[in-house]
Amino acid sequence: MTPGDYLSAALLIIGGLFFLAGTFGLLRFPDVFTRLHALTKADNVGLGLTVAGLAVQAESWAVAGKLLLIWLLVLLAGASVSNLIAQEALRRGIRPWKR
Amino acid sequence: MQTLVLALAWFLVLNLGAGMWRVLRGPTAADRMLAAQLFGTTAVAILLLLAEATGSAALRDVALVFALLAAVTAVAFVRRAWPNPGGGNDAG
Numbered sequence: 468m469t470p471g472d473y474l475s476a477a478l479l480i481i482g483g484l485f486f487l488a489g490t491f492g493l494l495r496f497p498d499v500f501t502r503l504h505a506l507t508k509a510d511n512v513g514l515g516l517t518v519a520g521l522a523v524q525a526e527s528w529a530v531a532g533k534l535l536l537i538w539l540l541v542l543l544a545g546a547s548v549s550n551l552i553a554q555e556a557l558r559r560g561i562r563p564w565k566r
Numbered sequence: 567m568q569t570l571v572l573a574l575a576w577f578l579v580l581n582l583g584a585g586m587w588r589v590l591r592g593p594t595a596a597d598r599m600l601a602a603q604l605f606g607t608t609a610v611a612i613l614l615l616l617a618e619a620t621g622s623a624a625l626r627d628v629a630l631v632f633a634l635l636a637a638v639t640a641v642a643f644v645r646r647a648w649p650n651p652g653g654g655n656d657a658g
Binding site: 468472475476479480482483486487489490493494499502503506509510513514517518521524530533534536537540541543544545547548551552555556559561 | 570577588599600603607611615623630633634636637640644648
């Protein structure tokens with residue numbers, strides 16, 4: 468394996484761990500708002516690290532750019548969707564969790 | 567390297583299976599939608615990994631479509647499909 472392979476493998480594995488953390492958060496957290504928090508970690512960091520790991524391996528700059536574009540699209544979509552869902556949940560009277 | 571990529575893809579599929587629990591439990595429709603959003607992102611990651619492992623570039627386009635559809639789905643859910651708790655007319 469070349470150094471690039473090691474870097475790529477490390478990024479991919481850490482990205483997978485973030486997806487695992489996001490799934491755990493979705494299952495364990497108590498209400499919509501905290502679950503949004505867990506979800507966005509998987510969206511932004513998990514997918515970001517996965518994309519970074521694959522971009523290191525990419526055969527051309529065009530492929531790496533496309534991967535980056537997909538990630539940016541998911542980032543934008545995730546941010547606006549989280550905002551929409553949280554606002555609507557508040558408007559409908561779902562109370563944020565308090566211990 | 568290919569083994570690792572495929573193993574990670576399987577790992578993400580198992581994550582999806584675990585996430586199904588939240589879809590089944592709810593309790594609110596928004597919780598189910600959040601799980602569906604996580605599924606969308608995970609599916610994008612799986613498709614990108616498969617594109618790398620199998621060398622078929624078309625899967626990257628599929629991932630792009632998944633990313634777009636996930637966003638549209640969530641907006642449609644919030645604006646149109648979120649069930650009203652009172653069951654009456656949507657005055658808001």
